[in-house]
Amino acid sequence: MNVPQVSLESLAEEPSVSVLRLSGDIGIEHISGIVQRVDALPENKRAHLLIDLSAVGFLSSPVVGALMGCRERLSRKGCSISLLSPRPELAEKLDLMGVNLVFRHYRTKEDFLKDFRWEAREESRKLQLQIPARAGYVPALRHLISGLLLCKGYSSREAFVLESIVDELSNNAIEHGHPPDKKFCITFSFDKRHARLAVTNSCPELSPEEQEKVRDKFRNPRVESDAFRGRGIALIKKLSDEMTFHVEARKIQVVVTKLREEL
Amino acid sequence: MWGMSEPETIRMEISSDGAFLPSVRQFVSDAALAAGFCPKSAGLAEAEANSLWIGLSGTAPGSLLRLDCSFTENNSLVLTLSDVSSGKVHGMRTVRGACE
Numbered sequence A: 001m002n003v004p005q006v007s008l009e010s011l012a013e014e015p016s017v018s019v020l021r022l023s024g025d026i027g028i029e030h031i032s033g034i035v036q037r038v039d040a041l042p043e044n045k046r047a048h049l050l051i052d053l054s055a056v057g058f059l060s061s062p063v064v065g066a067l068m069g070c071r072e073r074l075s076r077k078g079c080s081i082s083l084l085s086p087r088p089e090l091a092e093k094l095d096l097m098g099v100n101l102v103f104r105h106y107r108t109k110e111d112f113l114k115d116f117r118w119e120a121r122e123e124s125r126k127l128q129l130q131i132p133a134r135a136g137y138v139p140a141l142r143h144l145i146s147g148l149l150l151c152k153g154y155s156s157r158e159a160f161v162l163e164s165i166v167d168e169l170s171n172n173a174i175e176h177g178h179p180p181d182k183k184f185c186i187t188f189s190f191d192k193r194h195a196r197l198a199v200t201n202s203c204p205e206l207s208p209e210e211q212e213k214v215r216d217k218f219r220n221p222r223v224e225s226d227a228f229r230g231r232g233i234a235l236i237k238k239l240s241d242e243m244t245f246h247v248e249a250r251k252i253q254v255v256v257t258k259l260r261e262e263l
Numbered sequence B: 001m002w003g004m005s006e007p008e009t010i011r012m013e014i015s016s017d018g019a020f021l022p023s024v025r026q027f028v029s030d031a032a033l034a035a036g037f038c039p040k041s042a043g044l045a046e047a048e049a050n051s052l053w054i055g056l057s058g059t060a061p062g063s064l065l066r067l068d069c070s071f072t073e074n075n076s077l078v079l080t081l082s083d084v085s086s087g088k089v090h091g092m093r094t095v096r097g098a099c100e
Helices: A028-039 A061-077 A088-096 A109-119 A135-151 A156-175 A208-219 A232-239 B018-034 B039-054
Strands: A005-011 A014-026 A048-059 A080-084 A104-106 A125-132 A183-190 A194-202 A242-247 A251-259 B008-015 B064-071 B076-083 B089-096
Touching: A005 A028, A014 A028, A014 A109, A028 A061, A048 A061, A048 A088, A061 A080, A080 A109, A104 A109, A125 A135, A135 A156, A135 A183, A135 B018, A156 A183, A156 A194, A156 A232, A156 A251, A208 A242, A232 A251, B008 B018, B018 B039, B018 B064, B039 B076, B039 B089
Parallel strands: A014 A048, A048 A080, A080 A104
Antiparallel strands: A005 A014, A125 A183, A125 B008, A183 A194, A194 A251, A242 A251, B008 B064, B064 B076, B076 B089
8 A cells, every 4th residue: 555645736737726636545644734735725716626536545534524624614715626536445435424415526537627617617518410401300409408508507497498499490490491401500509608509501592682581580570460380580589688690692590699597 | 211211410519528428318319219210229329329428538628529320221320429629430339220
């Protein structure tokens, strides 16, 4: 077994993340070294402490208790804390102690960085789809968009709004676009604050008058009170924060931006 | 498969975030059903998408993955997972569409 060691350093990829590296069997005699280092971390709302357990064979209960205390004090400074790569046997013990309910833990540094950059750096996530222009695929698209948003903390209501928008725009691209290449494209990106969706389709060549007619439909959607259909654009305008469109002779693109309602 | 007279491909490019796996899996299953696969084969397609994705080792943060779902004329679905920037193919799976 290696000689137990405690060290603190910055993470090369993210300097605001400090890594508390522990190795060997960590017992009560190491608590003061851990606490001293953690308490010396400066006050910083974007800071984070990652405790690397990949080389730890045993972690005693008092050390776990001390780490919980560190977490409490760090959270008052605005810092967050999580665990990295405990070995399977140690992870099982920590789970039994309920540590997994208090600390987030990550299997790899890459997994941690992805989550950290989403949370702290407000990094966006992207999805691009080229999909055959068949209405049968639209429910699959709806579920996909909704699932991506829900797993990153968007509410069911927010996910449903985006789902409805993608449904309307996709059906419009298929039904009214008649894309000669028989496919359409979806570009979707979102971060913690907003989502942006672009639906693009090719179309049979439109004369300048026809292009203007399409633009007018986007600018001034008319909803007939006794009609069953034709509410799509009006609905999208109502549900979104911004809707823009680009109509060319052989291409139509609609771009919708939706800001988070619940953060 | 209903309405499908020629091969169709869905090309998805998505941020490599482990949290997205359940949604991607579900999408493959939903798309297979929409392409006329029976529920059992759609379930198999979902399982194959799952195994492709979890077989990835430590993709770089911020990287994009490409998943091609190609429905072929002989009633099969070919799933190909690759890295967008390097083009490296991580894996490929084929699923038959009709239950016996």
